[in-house]
Amino acid sequence: MLRTARGQVLARRTSNRMRVTVRLFAAHREAAGTSTYIAELPAGATVSDAYVSVCGSYPAIARSAASAAFALNRAHVRGDELLNEGDEIAILPPVAGG
């Protein structure tokens, strides 16, 4: 019975949390010292929540650029977009191609 109870608890925890991948670039990547960050977030979290999570782990990111845009699964989105398990978010510092 204990095993069953523990199993139920684990299943509930899994369904209430999700893991997303956050990609970092340019000044953000250098400030964090990594190009990829795995964020564990509650269900219902948004792109902005992932950004806050990354800044919490790497405060230098919040200081390194005044503004950032976001992409979710390789398309531009606003910060209020909802996340799902396994999503790939990118934090995009001001771009400078060409």
Add this chain to the structure above:
Amino acid sequence: MSPRFLLTGDPLDERAVAAQLESDGAGAVVTFVGRVRAHSRGRDVTKLEYEAYPEMAEKVFAQIADEIRARGGIIDVAIHHRVGTLGVGEVSVVIAVSAAHRSPAFDACHYAIDRLKQIAPIWKKEHSPDGAVWVEDRP
């Protein structure tokens, strides 16, 4: 035949990019070639370091081409961008547009490079004798 939309660490060949757009109906092929300048904002530039979000960049190039086609009068579009470390004079971007007539081809090529600088997930670090900085100025 090279792809229409490409992000690559290899040197770009502007003639090859334009050649793939040649067709019997294309009376005009306009090509824009972006090169690394020796000076920027009062500083000497020794090299530029380009970084991209590769999985997204080529999708954005295709999106820009779709926007151009929606404006009308255009036959085809190709956009190639280089990443990695580039010296002065090296080619960082090539955009080619084909159309029946010159005017829409010029307009579309101008639009494409402006739009690329605005939305493509590409960054550059400018190296000079004073140090290196990530460029953040808006086009």
